[in-house]
Amino acid sequence: MIGEPASKYGPPPARGETGNSASTGDGPRHVAIVGGGPVGMALALALELHGAGAQIFEARERGAARSDQRILALSQGSRQILDWLGVWHRIAATPIAAIHVSQQGGLGRTRLKAEDEGVEALGYVATAASVAAALDDALAGKRIPFHEHVRVDRVDQKPAGTESMSLFTANGELPARLVVFAEGRVEADAEAVTHDYGQHAVICTVTTEKPHGNVAFERFTAQGPLALLPHGRALAVVYTCPDDEVAALSTLDDASFLVRLQAHFGARMEFLSASPRQVFPLRLRYRKSPVGNRAVWLGNAAQTLHPVAGQGFNLALRDVWELSRCVGDAQDPGAAALLARYAGRRRADRMGVIGFTDSLIRLFSNDNPALRHGRGLGLLALDLLPPLKSFVAKRMMYGARAW
Template sequence: MNVPVSRASNPSGVLIVGGGLVGASLAIALDAAGIAATLVETAAPRADAQPSYDERNLALARATVNGLAAIGVWRHAAAQATPIRHIRVSRAGEFGSARIDADRQGVDALGWTLPARELGTALLRRLDECTRLTRLAPATLAALEPRADGWRAQIGTPDGRRSLDTPLLVGADGTGSFVRTQLGIAAEHHDYQQTLFVCTITPERHHANRAYERFADDGPIALLPLAERRCGLVFTVAADDAEAIAALDDAAFIELAQRRFGWRLGRLNRPGKRHPYAIHRVAAAQLIGPRAVLVGNAAQTVHPIGAQGFNLGLRDALTLAELVAVSPDPGAAELLEHYAARRTPDREGTMAMSHGLVRLACLPQPLLAPLRSLALLACDRVPPLQRALARRGMGFRGEPPHAVLERLP
């Protein structure tokens, strides 16, 4: 079915392909800036239908929450979010660790955790408030034809094909982006040979609003604080072991997680339903094409270590909306080049950080152990290093969009 939220004078405006977390955020940000847009979503507009509104628990950086508040989404999600006031990073079997505390950084929280499904629900509620947005759902991009002033898109709907002209095409359609392929933009693929299991657990001791990231030879394991004493477990295993681990009963699975995480929160209990995700790194060779741009996972899919995926993608969306809002031509080459220049340092720095952490922190090489421990101790004890680490972790990297900024002490 077609789901028109409004009738804009321009029937398409900016055309956003992909209605996941980043695509929906971009649509909302453009609407808030007074820009007409059309959002093409593969799934019906329900939180239980959109694939990216899944069972993961998202760690939202402070900058991300600032951005969501600026576009009117956070007021629909804040009641379901849990503040992260402390972060602990360690490596199994090694002496070093790093602690980042909100109080030491002069803020009330470093970030917040929120189930992806709750963020999806908040985005849907905010989308319903948009007045310059047309939503087509379920719908798919079937074909593209370049034109002098933009693109002509053929959109497949249950009622047949629909033709739309747009001055700016945005690919927000995920890791296997059809838009990226149609634009002829190559992508670098890396298979980490790892599988991520996510679920909720209840530890014996209260998490006290701490998030934990613990590295080991087999990959990282993280616990994120949630409401009602629960935690979100993010458990990385070798891909070759994933099938056997998926087949474990709850008792055996939680015993394995306990061995990997340790006993700092006491006994882990009551695991919820497990969801596996294969882990890949995908990096588009370029962010822009003629009157076209890639955002979110279509531009870069990063390892979930450090929980940077959606945080990075939202900064893509808000930066693009900021630039489009002050340009008479949303697809102008100068605008897109400016966008790519602004996003490149943040993108490359975040991707290098996530890839480097996996390579260095999880390598089973004893000679690296003292160097890793010393690096963690330096981040814990040297104030300038800790401040730099904290600011990056809170999402203030490169030239961020104005919507995420705040005055920090």
């Protein structure tokens, strides 16, 4: 039977059930969020649902994220969390009915279908801009403080016994019991693990001769993976290429770019026109632990992933959901035991997604004939074994909460 899957990200607690005295409205705001990108905004809303007060400090002007041109694949789990946050209905999203996975120059392909999983969509596609706009409008509706043009220059621990941290901005010093870093990048310090893939992503949208039928394509090539996502009537392209090819690719005229893209993708779909291209460097960088003393790192500040499997924001939303459950009820949201509980509950999903994304790139971004053959067999096995296929589909839809 096809329908909406039962939500794995349940309704918020009714007010009064949490026992939280750090009420929102004019109450104290013990959580300081550094960064008003989509992840920081989602956390502020999630904490509000639990009755915990947060405020956002953003270096840029409010609304800057509304012009983010990236196109995001959102999992079923993300849809449920965005629904829980009360913003899903504001996001224009295209459902993904099937995902076609193949490799260039090799045998083997597989197709994951929503109907096989009994769901109306395996995931959805939306612009990062529309997600940010929906979150920002909801924040404004709830009057959650958003301090624009306020860069947090430094965060220090206060003397022992004061049970708070100090944020330093151009406006002075501010106390917070918990500081959440959602500033969009992993600091290159001793906590950071980095791997540079030597690749860039070129993104754009293309129109096609035939309707895409809500099918997403993931194609592995020796130069790197190529993803095409149904977005309205167009397909959103994430074209990975080696660093030394990016300058040429991004400056090609549209007709020559389409010829390159077509050669890369094959004849399954004919491309007609392309939008202007944008370029992003690709590397894996993550913090060994997403928590510290009265501090949590979230979203791209905790882990910046290769976009091949479209997992960065999806993983971050699951982190937001769990963090709000762990600290939202507490008198002291920065208490070490709560942060340790949060990190423990998120470890398997976090490390699973980091490992899965990294292995995909290492396994599929090369032209080794033995590996190509092995990959072909793997895709064939996936196609012939429905339980294995269902495992992969569920993992993509919900992360580690699939079961």
